[in-house]
Amino acid sequence: MVKHPRVLGTVRLSILKDDTTSPEKQKHAVEHWASGPAVDGRIVGFAEDLDVSGAMHPFKRPGLGPWFSERADDWDVLAVWKLDRLSRKAGHFAEVFEWCQEHGKTIVSVTEGIDMSTPMGKMFAQIIAAFAEGELDTIRARALSGSQARKSKGVWIGGVEPFGYCFERQEGGGKKLAQDPTYAALFQEIVERLKGDWSSYKIAVDLNKRGVPTWRDHLRIVKGEEPRGIAWTTNAVRVVVMNPTVAGIYTYKGENVVDENGEHVRITDQPLMEYGEWSELVASLKADRPVRRATPSRSMLGGVAVCLGCGSRMSSNKKTKPNGRVHHYYACNAVNTGTCPNPGRIRRDDLDQAVSVFVRTTLGPLPVMERAGNAISQTKVELGDAEATLDRLEADYLAGRFKTDVQVERYWGQHEFQSAKVERLRTEIKAAEDTPAWTATGRTYAEEWAGKDDEQKRVFLQRHGITVHVGPTEDGNRRVVVKMPELAEIAEEVGLHLPEGYLWVEPEAEYILPRRMAHEPK
Known part of the structure; x- marks a missing residue:
């Protein structure tokens, strides 16, 4: 030294x-x-x-x-x-x-x-x-x-109550989690709204308008403390729904806790939602629905309509005339950069009307179908995790990283469990892939469309893959092409009967809208 x-x-x-x-x-x-x-x-x-x-x-x-x-x-x-x-x-x-x-x-x-x-x-x-x-x-x-011993007795081993749960004291000591009646019902309301094409932003606005405290403020109120008045946000709504604890899964520092076999540790026998149903919902939120914007929606087709000239999204804009009149229109997002050779621009009312006509008349009498493949997607994710765990275990074993008797014993236990899990998930995926990929909701497109506001209509269009393309014609008018590519897939897979006149391979409608010189924003 x-x-x-x-x-x-x-x-x-x-x-x-x-x-x-x-x-x-x-x-x-x-x-x-x-x-x-x-x-x-x-x-x-x-x-x-x-x-x-x-x-x-x-x-x-x-x-x-x-x-x-x-x-x-x-x-x-x-x-x-x-x-x-x-x-x-x-x-x-x-x-x-x-x-x-x-x-x-x-x-x-x-x-x-x-x-x-x-x-x-x-x-x-x-x-x-x-x-x-x-x-x-x-x-x-x-x-x-x-x-595991505390869990077997129903004793809560965490800290603050997770969203939607409250403590129940046990006769033999300790406490367990049970559903909080008020916030368990609130959770179900949020889930149903998300399934009904409410955006996370719209839900947050509604909860704030109703004066519903956030979960942390609710816990403060229960303890007799002063709430901080924290507002609901888009992210707060999504975090609540996508947190595994609502499905009864124990988490630590943002990660699911697993037992010695690699299985999820449960926090309660009374989850707000069953794990399978929750996994399907989360898969749909991640895969089928883009993250909703955190700012108020000003239009039905902002971010949905696409410019035919360059493929950029179109957003809602407004122009105030000298006389004070305000005109709303959709414009290509690349119009200000000069990168679009022929930027699309159209009056907002005209485009909204064209898309509404497509949904009400072209799709109107057809039944709304929901994709049933989200559960398969979640199972495939679980299978990938299980296979990765198995590969990692075997690599560590071959590298001699398990040295003590405790480590070796745990290795063989986990290996046996994960191997069985891989086989089970493969069987489930095979069985799911043999079932129809679409299920009927019992409602028509016209019925669904009629009860929605602009925010919900935008979510509905995104959810069902309906595309809207806008561009100018040679004579200066506006060309609008609305398509629903997945309808042909639905018809083929489930044998959906299309009324007479539905002879296209890919359902679409094209509208030529006149350019309104007197009202066109300059």
């Missing part, structure tokens, strides 16, 4: 409440060692990582990591209270030790008397690191066993 070294102290706690290894105790031990006559070192700083697992790589820890990447020239010795404060993973420990050797640094455990600048210290450090990793496996197994 160098004389009068610059000492970097390292402090780590998995749980801040651990009095036996408190930050102050760890710091005091390092300071006492550094100031001793045998060392006569100088403390240059402490890398503190509180509430950080020993499984996290030291290079990635928020407190310690920068001392390796950004401040490596500021210290000579890395001093820890015990080696497990540096890492509980033998592989991580070996990487840090190798880095220190390459950069002329030394690792010292001040309470275990290990100085890794000596051969004996290196040997003891490797042995202790291996035991620390085995202890981490034991800690994880004990924690999982404890959580």
